[in-house]
Amino acid sequence: MSSLAISKTAPTAAPAMLSIQDLNSWYAESKVLHGMTFDVREGELLTLIGRNGAGKTTTLRSIMGIVRKRAGSIVFSGRELVGKRTYEIARLGIGYCPEERAIFSSLSVRENLFLPPVLREGGLSDEALYETFPNLRARGGSQGTKLSGGEQQMLAIARILRTGSRLLLLDEPSEGLAPVVVKEIGEIIKRLKAQGFTIVLVEQNLRFARQVADRHVVVENGAVVDILTNDELAADMGRVKTYLGV
């Protein structure tokens, strides 16, 4: 499996920003990841695709150290993340947008937006942020969880853009949203990529993934079973569909 990953990543020019080698993770006593291995290159948009329960979300949570019990290696910009606490990992410049969006109900929209502290230079300015997400300015005073699902998703993405993080981990931003909103979020993600963010996107929605990604990592039973470029995916949809069981 690991040889597969290396063969897929080695030839290209851009260096790996995030390199995951033989990652194992546990929730309490049950092992969820079994030797995940893949690289994320600077400036690329990579998706993790696979069935429910394959271990995609756990991979993101392991990178962030939210899943504490892990073995193997996660190297981000030359630093080992395994063994570090969540806040230390975040401070190295990784922004995390969880699946459940995690908008705080006891905070206003504005407080939600400005909650994550600026960790380093290079984040979006407040003006740029409101330009990208105009709704959030208008609704700044209302309770965070009073927003619609789509607006909450925008807020969850928006708040990690100010911090100066260069790597964004987005967990299923399209989940449970109307097609028109999914399209809007797709546009935003493309724009973020154009601005130079490196993005790891967990996605079940293949159509959505195809529109935005450079490469796709297929996850099954807590391990990487295939890695395809976007062109390979387009050429051979059948292969991926068998993985996903659709």
Added chain:
Amino acid sequence: MFEGITSQLLFGQVLLGLINGSFYAMLSMGLAIIFGLMNVVNFTHGAQYMLGAFVAWLLLNFLGLGYWPSLVIAPLVVAVFGMVMERFLLRPLQNLDHLYGLLATYAVALIVEGLVRYQYGSTGLPYDNPIPGGINLGFMFLPYYRLWVVVFSIVTCVATWMLIEHTKLGAYLRAANEKPQIVEAFGINVPKMMTLTYGFGVGLAALSGVLAAPIYQVSPSMGSSLMIVVFAVVVIGGMGSIVGAAVTGYMLGVVEGLTKVFYPEAASVVIFLFMIVSLYLRPAGLFASKESV
């Protein structure tokens, strides 16, 4: 039935109730803050309140430092004690069933109370009133110090409320109450925040202790029975609400004072009766938010 009740008695008891309420409010606020972030019911709260009064007494008798410097120093000393306790006792227990954290705070309370009692005996130690005198309001005599306690505690509670509801620091605290892992994933040192928050809650308890020293005598057991009443107050208000805890504190203090006027036999249990009724009518608490059930 109420013929024998003079306005002097009535207002006197209401004021006394407000003073008790001041302590209930400050103590239950500290408890709610600690519980909200750490999910620990702090059974050391009463002992830490007692330590506040006690450190003030020690400062006076061994260093000659009077009430005013003690009002600042004693809470800081006890808060440092609390932070050490959080860091080296509660933090290692954080990932276990919360009952271990609770029992650990109870154990510390036993040790602290036992040691103080061993060293200084169970009888109360007097502490001089720093603002003697008072004012005659016509219907009653109002001692200045009691007025000071009520005003000071209201200011403290309002300031704490402002800090939590209207500052960035407060936003971190509120967010971490809901989803500590996510807040940590934003690069915020949540473990350190827990230590500081525990220190803050403990400091509030100790501050109440210093305030109490000139009114009640300083004794090892001054905190434990008070703490149980404060538990009832917090149950009535609902664990989820910090403001609710404070408001309920004042309210029940006054209710208790009024009971002393009209039916003195029930004064010691009226708060518990309130708790029973409120558990029946509002199982989640008067000021409960959705999550706190």
Added chain:
Amino acid sequence: MPRLLLLAIIAAAALAAPFYFYSVTLMTIMCFVVFACSFNLLLGYTGLLCFGHAMFFGGAAYVTGYLLKTTSLSTELAVLAGGAAAGVLGALIGFLTMKRQGIQFAMITLAFSQFIYFVFLQAPFTGGEDGMQAIPRNALFGVVDITSNLTFYYVVLAITALCVFVYYRVVHSPYGEVLKAVRDNQPRVESLGLDPEKIKLVAFIISAAMAGIAGGMKATVYQFATLTDASWPISGEVILMTLLGGLGTLTGPVFGAAIIILLNDYLAGFGEWALVSQGVIFLVVIVFFRRGFVGELAAFKRYLARRSARHGTAAAPGAKTAEARG
């Protein structure tokens, strides 16, 4: 077979004990064994931390004492009535508090017990701070004289054995399995169509009644009932006994109660050190030995078994002694 043998040895030791040790101490230990068993049923097997169990213990002591003093009811019925009264109190309190989850339950029950304490302090029949004195030991079944401590020891032993047996049966019944399921995975129990609140309420009532029987026994052993038995330090003590013996272990409460009672006896002359030492034991158990005495022994036994499996039979004798003690 060794199990039966073990039981026989324990029975023989219990029957002979009052000829070698002070019978009142032994009876005190037995009262607290029952008390700790009732508590373990609640915390160890159901996961409910009640911080006011003394209200059942002390409350039943008053009820039993009052009945013995004012009526000619036989002793065993008076103790039983104490247990029933505690069960009723438990039903009332449980009904009001079951809605509050987990850790809040501890503070609510503590507040309740303080309320009950104040009621006892002011109620005329309890004798207030002086306590209820000169409680007679009415004849057993109305005929057998049990006024001497030696005879009474066997009555206490019989009641204790009966309570421990009931406790054992409850834990090992299908209902006991459901209790453990509620403790470990409440949503799962709900998904099976059971009502966890009701299950916990029943456990709470059984536990309260059993604590009441313990309290009633204690009132007849000492022939007085005091406020102390209903006060929160006693609630703390029974938690410590259970934790020290081993949460959710069958024999844990026996060891926990015996150790703490003997320690209290020993430290009685040292004033405040009893309090301090309890706190220290609490901390040591919480930080280092969360499985408690019996739990750690069992773990040690498993460790030895694993080791002997690896190294042949060298360590087998050690494993045997651990088994005998566990």
